[in-house]
Amino acid sequence: MLQLAKPTPFSPAQIRETVQEILASGVLPPIVQAGHPVLRQQAAEYSGQLRSSELEELILLMRRVMHDAPGVGLAAPQLGIPLQLAVLEDRYDVDPETAAVRGRAPLEFLAIVNPSYQAVGHGSAAFYEGCLSLQGLQAVVSRPDRVHLDFTDPGGMPRQQEFSGWQARIVQHETDHLRGMLYIDKAELRSLSTNAEYGARWCHPDIRLAGQELGFLPDTPSA
Known part of the structure; x- marks a missing residue:
């Protein structure tokens, strides 16, 4: 059972000061790595701690950091900001077989x-997953393959949307960050691989070979 993370000790003023310092630096901030306390805290709900212009500027900066990494998602705690905000985008070219399987x-x-988010139905899928805050590592994570997401857009409007497949995985991964969770909390640890080993051995569309060779989920398909 996953342990519930403690709420961030940051006050609204401290959150705003942190954001202002990052925005004023004029450089892309580093991505916080595992072991930093902010990644193990429940981020504060956004309730107007920032001016609308600051929020917009922060979102643009987070998108730049995500592209520079590169990645398909980034949560505010990964920049040391304990605020419930994340950006998502996946425009990378993937070979058709991998795209279909995943x-x-x-x-x-x-x-x-x-x-x-909440799972929709009972389907799940298990694939290798990485994180910009655990550089150089990947592991297999089983997640619901369809989710319903409730969120607010940057303009303050409540929204609902359903995601499936890899999009659902990105949504869950980034939302988990805001609850103080990392993907390794849900991972099959026998699958843990460096990026080099993953690239050399396990970067297949599914996880069957890795499961057989590393001794996890030997008879379970990837979806």
């Missing part, structure tokens, strides 16, 4: 505020 379709840029 249910990977392009995801247009989306900024989500105060998100929460």
